[in-house]
Amino acid sequence: MTDVIRLLTRAQKLLRAATDDAMRPHGVRIGQNLVLEVLWQDDGLTPGELAARMGVTTPTVVNTAARMEAAGLLDRRPDPRDGRLVRLYLTPSARAARAPISDARRRIADHALATLTPTELRHLTSALEKIVKQMDAGT
Amino acid sequence: MTDVIRLLTRAQKLLRAATDDAMRPHGVRIGQNLVLEVLWQDDGLTPGELAARMGVTTPTVVNTAARMEAAGLLDRRPDPRDGRLVRLYLTPSARAARAPISDARRRIADHALATLTPTELRHLTSALEKIVKQMDAGT
DNA sequence: CCGGGTTCGTTAGCCGGCTAACGAAGAGCA
DNA sequence: TGCTCTTCGTTAGCCGGCTAACGAACCCGG
Numbered sequence: 317m318t319d320v321i322r323l324l325t326r327a328q329k330l331l332r333a334a335t336d337d338a339m340r341p342h343g344v345r346i347g348q349n350l351v352l353e354v355l356w357q358d359d360g361l362t363p364g365e366l367a368a369r370m371g372v373t374t375p376t377v378v379n380t381a382a383r384m385e386a387a388g389l390l391d392r393r394p395d396p397r398d399g400r401l402v403r404l405y406l407t408p409s410a411r412a413a414r415a416p417i418s419d420a421r422r423r424i425a426d427h428a429l430a431t432l433t434p435t436e437l438r439h440l441t442s443a444l445e446k447i448v449k450q451m452d453a454g455t
Numbered sequence: 456m457t458d459v460i461r462l463l464t465r466a467q468k469l470l471r472a473a474t475d476d477a478m479r480p481h482g483v484r485i486g487q488n489l490v491l492e493v494l495w496q497d498d499g500l501t502p503g504e505l506a507a508r509m510g511v512t513t514p515t516v517v518n519t520a521a522r523m524e525a526a527g528l529l530d531r532r533p534d535p536r537d538g539r540l541v542r543l544y545l546t547p548s549a550r551a552a553r554a555p556i557s558d559a560r561r562r563i564a565d566h567a568l569a570t571l572t573p574t575e576l577r578h579l580t581s582a583l584e585k586i587v588k589q590m591d592a593g594t
Numbered sequence: 595c596c597g598g599g600t601t602c603g604t605t606a607g608c609c610g611g612c613t614a615a616c617g618a619a620g621a622g623c624a
Numbered sequence: 625t626g627c628t629c630t631t632c633g634t635t636a637g638c639c640g641g642c643t644a645a646c647g648a649a650c651c652c653g654g
Contacts, residue, residue: 595654596652596653596654597652597653597654598651598652598653599650599651599652599653600649600650600651600652601648601649601650601651602647602648602649602650603646603647603648603649604645604646604647604648605644605645605646605647606643606644606645606646607642607643607644607645608641608642608643608644609640609641609642610639610640610641610642611638611639611640611641612637612638612639612640613636613637613638614635614636614637614638615634615635615636615637616633616634616635616636617632617633617634617635618631618632618633618634619630619631619632619633620629620630620631620632621628621629621630621631622627622628622629622630623626623627623628623629624625624626624627624628
C-alpha cells in the first residue's frame with residue numbers, strides 16, 4: 317500500500333526538521349552534518365570521495381563545502397601531487413563541534429525511537445533494509 | 456541508535472527518486488504529485504487549504520502551483536466572494552493524468568515492499584506511526 | 595462609516611538536492 | 625614527445641522545501 321510510504325516520508329521529514337533545529341545553534345545546518353561526520357573520521361578527503369561516502373552527487377558536496385568554508389568550518393587545499401584534486405580539511409572549530417552535535421543527534425534519535433521496544437526496533441531496521449535493498453536492486 | 460534513522464533517510468530518498476523518475480514521463484514532477492492527489496479528490500481549494508492538507512507551507516504550494524499553471528496542469532482563479540482568496544482548479548489534462556500516475560505510484564510501492572510479508576508490513580507501519588506520533592508530540 | 599487588526603497570497607532569499615556542460619589536469623599510447 | 629581520452633572540480637540552472645517581510649482585502653468595534 318501507498319500509505320506506509322507516505323508515513324515513511326512524513327517520519328523522515330519530521331526527523332530532518334528536528335535535526336536541523338538541533339544543529340543550528342551550533343552554527344551547522346543539516347546538509348553539513350554528513351560532511352562533518354565523514355571528515356571527523358577521515359579528514360582530507362576530496363569532494364568526489366566525500367560524495368561517494370555520503371551517497372550524494374559531487375556538486376552537492378562542492379556547494380555544501382563552499383558554505384562550510386565561508387562559515388569557517390573547513391579549508392579547501394589543492395592536492396600537491398594531483399592538480400585536479402582538492403582536499404577538504406576541517407578547522408579546529410569544526411572539530412570542537414563534534415561532541416555537542418553528536419550528542420544532539422543521539423538525543424533526537426533516542427527521542428524518536430523512545431516508544432519502540434527493542435524488538436520493534438529490530439523489525440523496523442530489518443524492514444527498512446529490505447526496502448533499501450529492493451530499491452537498490454532496481455528493475 | 457542513529458543508524459536506523461540513516462536507513463530511513465536512505466529509503467525515503469530512494470523512493471522519492473524512483474517516484475520522480477516514474478512521474479516525469481507524464482509531465483509531472485514529484486513536488487506536484489501531492490497537489491494533484493489532493494485536488495483530484497477536492498478541486499478548487501485555496502493555497503492555504505492545500506498547504507494544510509499536504510503538511511507543507513503556503514509558499515511551497517504557491518510556487519508549485521505556479522509551475523503547474525505554466526505546465527498547463529491547473530488554473531488559478533480568484534474567489535468571487537473573498538478577494539483575498541485564490542482557488543486552484545485542475546485542467547482536463549491534469550485530470551487525464553490521474554490513472555497513469557496513480558498506477559505508477561502503486562507499482563513503485565508494490566515493488567519497494569515486495570519482499571516484506573504482511574506481518575512485516577504491519578510492524579513497519581506501526582513503528583513509523585509511533586515515530587511520527589512521538590515527533591509530533593515534540594518535547 | 596471608518597480605521598486598525600487579522601487573514602490571505604505573494605515575493606524575496608536561503609538551503610540542499612539534482613543534471614548537464616565546462617575546463618583544467620593527468621594518463622596512456624602511438 | 626605529443627595527442628587524445630579520461631578524470632577531476634566547478635559552474636549554471638532547475639526543483640522543492642523553508643522563513644521573513646509585504647501588500648491587499650476583509651472584519652469588527654467605535
